[in-house]
Amino acid sequence: MLTDFDVGEGVALSKMNAQVDRPIGMFDSGFGGLTVARAVIDLLPNENLIYIGDTARYPYGPKPAGDVRSFAIELATSLVGDFNAKLIVVACNTAASVALSELQSLLSVPVIGVVEPGARALVNTTKNNRVAVIGTIGTIASGAYEKAVAGASREKSSDISLIATACPGFVEFVERDETSGEAVTQLAEKLLAPIRKADVDALLLGCTHYPYLSQVIGRVMGPDVKLINSADATASVVRDALAKNNIARSVERGVQGSHEFYSSGDVRQFSELGRRFLGPELMSAKHWQIK
């Protein structure tokens, strides 16, 4: 027979489970953020995840910061309000660069971007204190990486010099699945020339799509420059934030997380291209309606 104590404990436990079972909410302008989703699924396989790719309004990179900020607010608010997300990951460098602090003050759940984790990884990697970041026009124009790298350098008490360069065209090559060959190599040589001259030893791929160009970028930069992808660093920050806020889904329960994917644009195209970015977990996608 259950005592009052057992019943009370059972209720508390199921309330606790309901709390931690809430999904992590993640969004990007499209497919690129799936590189971050991959890293989060690999590190936290028992967490539930909802991902929205705003493919109807993609790309964010060349858009005015104000537009990107209002898209980000709409997506994050929907993840919390419609999907009961317990934590938000802004898996888009452009959106994180212009909207992170606003989202953090607006929402009642922790909000994590990709910029700070990437900047910290960059600063921790360099040996000669000369680093570079590449991103979309919007990301580089925002100055978010200058701020984040300066913050990470202060934490480490080191004096780091940063060169930040926009790489328009890279995203389009990835979207066309043209991640090698003469055309993309020529563009990389042209865009990365100022960085090659700057004698850096670490380069942050500050755009969700760029990890797919790692081979080309790595060849152009040469073997002495370490390429940093912010996806893994972001996943570690997500793990720590879940633990700190007592909202991590316990590994001991042995339950695999569920993963749901939404797109504001063509759902079929999203699941086909998305599967290539993420892997077999992306079996199908559903439609997310822009308000």
Ligand code: DGL
């Ligand atoms: N997701 C964007 C980023 O990381 C790249 C694609 C776009 O321009 O929307 O900056």
